[in-house]
Amino acid sequence: MVILWLLIYFNILNVLKKNLFAILSFSIFLSILVSIIFSSRFLKPIKYIKDALNIYGSGNLDFHIDTKNMSNELTEIAVSIQNMAQSLKGYINELQDKQRKMELLNRLSSIGLLSAGISHELNSPLNSILLLCDLLLKDFNNNGTINIDDIKTIKEEAKKCVEIINNLKLLDPKYTSSDIRDVIDLKDVIEKIVTYLQEDSSKINFKLDLESCKLIGNRTLIQQAILNIVLNSIDAIKDYGEIKINLKRDNDMIILEIEDNGEGIDESILDKIFDPFYTTKSPEKGTGLGLSLVYKIINDHNGKIDIQSKKNVGTKFIIRFRHYENSSD
Ligand SMILES: Nc1ncnc2c1ncn2[C@@H]1O[C@H](COP(=O)(O)OP(=O)(O)OP(=O)(O)O)[C@@H](O)[C@H]1O
Ligand SMILES: [Mg+2]
Helix, strand or coil: CHHHHHHHHHHHHHHHHHCHHHHHHHHHHHHHHHHHHHHHHHHHHHHHHHHHHHHHHCCCCCCCCCCCCCCHHHHHHHHHHHHHHHHHHHHHHHHHHHHHHHHHHHHHHHHHHHHHHHHHHHHHHHHHHHHHHHHHHHHHHHHCCCCHHHHHHHHHHHHHHHHHHHHHHHHCCCCCHHHCCEEEEHHHHHHHHHHHHHCCCCCEEEEEEECCCEEEECHHHHHHHHHHHHHHHHHHCCCCEEEEEEEEEECCEEEEEEEECCCCCCHHHCCCCCCCCCCCCCCCCCCCCHHHHHHHHHHHCCCEEEEEEECCCEEEEEEEEECCCCCCC
16 A cells, blocks of 8 residues: 555656646746736835825825725725825915915005004194194285295105105115115225214214125115114214224125114014104104114115114114125125
């Protein structure tokens, strides 16, 4: 019996030996077939899902994932990703809508604030013009004379109105100072301003430390911005005080510091001082447009302005501009 089994075993072994080549070829063919099936059933769809994720990532959240040749599991994953993209799209739309509404509200409220400021500021000079015109007419009708001082005051008040309107024009976001551009040396501008101001402000000791620093811009506007800051410093100094102006170049940047030891600014109003028509001064002294103009002008010249202030200690404005690139110095 054992012999019979051994014979069968050796017979099979013989047949197998003969067909070894056929078996090997069949195995190779089988593994290639399995990899092709695996690749088409799993790898390709996974790559396709990865590409779809990239498309979503680039912002096209409407992309449709075709799940036709995918296994059930991958179809589930693809559908979840697609749903997630759709809810993300809804969320973004909602946010954009809210942002648009907020912007509109902000615009309306700043238009409201601005109109209130404009009417308040123009109201008082225009009313005094009207009042003085009535007085003049009355005087003329009564005794045929006209008070020259009244005419001078009318002119002053009218000039104030023109000034407010001109400043408002400069604040218009559509207005840019790009049409008139020069290479400006800030050192010259500051020296001219200080010479002009020194003549009638004997209470101020100006301390200047100025390097030649050049930028491209509108000379008149830059002059106006620096003048507005220095005028505020003069107003902040009650009796006798000091205004330090430092101008230096730091690589490709210009750093301008204007510092006074005046009354300083209360922390609670620091974030308001650049708002149009915000002023702590009396109507004859200030309209509250000075620093709004400073901010707009510096911004239009790609500069930055920072402020440090302490009540009863003083205020420092730090302004940074990019230095004129082709300058050799
Ligand atoms: N150097 C400073 N020291 C103290 N307070 C300052 C200084 N600079 C600005 N301020 C405060 O900021 C406010 C706004 O300044 P801004 O120049 O815009 O308006 P104004 O000086 O009041 O009026 P205007 O400049 O239009 O004549 C001032 O009223 C003042 O309270
Ligand atoms: Mg001012």
